[in-house]
Amino acid sequence: MIAVDWGTTQLRAYRLDASGAVLEARERPEGILSVPAGGFPAALDAITQGWDADAGRVLMSGMVGSRQGWREVPYVDCPADLGAIAKGVRPVAWRPGSQALICPGLVCRDADGVPDVMRGEEVQVMGALALNANDGVGSILMAGTHSKHVRVEGSAIAGFATHMTGEVFAVLKAHSILGRTMAETGGPGDASVFAAGVARSGEAGGLLHHLFGVRTRTLLGDMPGSAAADYLSGLLIGHTIRAAGLAPPVLVIGAPAVAERYVAACGLLEIPARALASEQATLAGLAAIERLLRN
């Protein structure tokens, strides 16, 4: 089969053997907001070129199923298990004779009635379950642009809450006054400054106040400009973890460098945590859905 993770900024395609092992992986910066001329079918043609023998069946997840994607695939309500997600899969027209399918996202409402949505992460959670990576885990935390705290009950996603951690970091760094005193480190993160940000997230004043401290601490020489980005990262991840109300131990799913920051922050807050690479989770999840659809 061919497994495709098609997000907002990246298109990733994987040729898998019958056991789910990766024979070849390809990636292009052709996320759904930057699909080249020819649109979605041509972009899928291009990234799977030469994989014709396997192209009978393509299973896709991520924002490709959103309103801005190839086809809007309706959200499935929580609680949702593998069967409910597989039942929500919808086809798109691609090559004659092939079957191209898109996984649905999930929707839930919190106790106050406010809705929340995910697209792509539900496949990763199903992958974590298929890998038994959640054994003994109390909460799953998906680390990223939009971090998600996922509650799993049995084999189903019972509910989740999205935190705009990564996007708020990027937007403040690029467009706010905080970015002006922020010098690039050009190197690996500063763990002690990151820890100071995580610690600050538990002090009085709230996030909007703590953010201004990124500026004042560099302005008054408490912290070099090169440390400001790591301090801001610690602040935002610290606020996310504290507000999420996680049940330990925590399984962090994300790109390794990002997941590592969340695991470190959990450690600083004395919450046991371990990481699972999002790519591994996606592939295991798509393979599990594919197995269910085939049978």
Next chain:
Amino acid sequence: MIAVDWGTTQLRAYRLDASGAVLEARERPEGILSVPAGGFPAALDAITQGWDADAGRVLMSGMVGSRQGWREVPYVDCPADLGAIAKGVRPVAWRPGSQALICPGLVCRDADGVPDVMRGEEVQVMGALALNANDGVGSILMAGTHSKHVRVEGSAIAGFATHMTGEVFAVLKAHSILGRTMAETGGPGDASVFAAGVARSGEAGGLLHHLFGVRTRTLLGDMPGSAAADYLSGLLIGHTIRAAGLAPPVLVIGAPAVAERYVAACGLLEIPARALASEQATLAGLAAIERLLRN
């Protein structure tokens, strides 16, 4: 005298009579980050043209005294009263025979040792005191891009905390995914949606989670895109007020339209509050400092 409020984006000059009454007010979009060729002296020349008889003495406040301004005037430590602020005033070279002065900003450190700064607001607080606008008031809240919760003890500013309320609003609206589903209202704010945002700020999940609800509530049709900006505004102002730990009643100092939002949010949270226009506060403060310097 001539009173000048020179901030990041705007330059405002006022010709005052001996009693402090405004004879003429002028404003140009020539904040310290957009001073035209010729620099600060030429910009001050231009905005005070024809006011030569009064130009013997010019008193300025705001970001003009920052590192990016005309001259960096050192911060004065808190607690700081009118006398301490007047003592920190520093001259700049302008026209021969004239005296052009810049007020200092204030610096304080919170219980956790994190510094905070203000430039311009300290003059407004002194103005509020000179106008007796703080009679019976428990806290002062300066509403704006960087909102500030100010604690006054006797006639001095004892300490303060900055919240990035207005800047976070602007940056998320212009540069984040929240702006994409945000349609312009083209009209006055929606009070019920603003109130829903203020109410949401007290629910579980934290600010970074509540922010994502701005998107999901419009995405799922709970709220029209035209309401999203007012909901976001209510969320951020609500979080600011709740985190600030205000002692009621509250005096809100700000541009009238912004101050009104903070007063409304205080009302929704059952905190008695009234507003004072920031322009009136600035002028009263500069006049009070000028009187002290003259005597």
